[in-house]
Amino acid sequence: MLNHGSKKNGYTLVEVLVVVTIMGVLSSMGVAGLHGAVVNSRMKDVSLNTAAFLERMANEANRMSKRLCVKMANDTEQELQVFFSNDCNNLESAEIFETFTIESPARFGCNDVDLAVFSGTDWAQHGALFIPRLGLSAAPSEGYVCMQYGTSSVYGLVEKTRDNNMLVPRWRSGSYWDKL
Numbered sequence: 001m002l003n004h005g006s007k008k009n010g011y012t013l014v015e016v017l018v019v020v021t022i023m024g025v026l027s028s029m030g031v032a033g034l035h036g037a038v039v040n041s042r043m044k045d046v047s048l049n050t051a052a053f054l055e056r057m058a059n060e061a062n063r064m065s066k067r068l069c070v071k072m073a074n075d076t077e078q079e080l081q082v083f084f085s086n087d088c089n090n091l092e093s094a095e096i097f098e099t100f101t102i103e104s105p106a107r108f109g110c111n112d113v114d115l116a117v118f119s120g121t122d123w124a125q126h127g128a129l130f131i132p133r134l135g136l137s138a139a140p141s142e143g144y145v146c147m148q149y150g151t152s153s154v155y156g157l158v159e160k161t162r163d164n165n166m167l168v169p170r171w172r173s174g175s176y177w178d179k180l
Helices: 013-064
Strands: 068-072 079-084 095-101 106-108 128-130 143-149 155-160 168-172
Touching (some): 013 079, 013 095, 013 106, 013 128, 013 143, 013 168
Antiparallel strands (some): 079 095, 106 143, 143 155, 155 168
């Protein structure tokens, strides 16, 4: 006589469903963590690229012995424009020297973050006049450019202080600004 009930050859439907459910939960947690890492990496890149662009504009101002004004474009929050100008408040007739664009959804300007810890003005909003100087950076002595990733709480910033001759890129995802 054959006994068919004592041997089991495979998995039951309930066992397969439990394994698939566990895999789905674990993969959804991984995807959410991966999305956060991608956003953080993009803002770090935007900060580093903006700092490099501003350093290059400081070098160009010194090389050409001309004043350059760096200011956010009027029609978009993704562009910084560089003008040949002696005054960042009067740019109607100024010639555009160069444009720097960041990828959407990153944009210049920061909402809902306290920027009082940084000295100087927001260069993107108010403009920054890069004045040629021998042996020093042409960048203004104080100021910053702040960037935000869409409406998230991930920020990038490039800062120039009086006691530092360099532009310092920063990044913020939590409650403090981290130097890059």
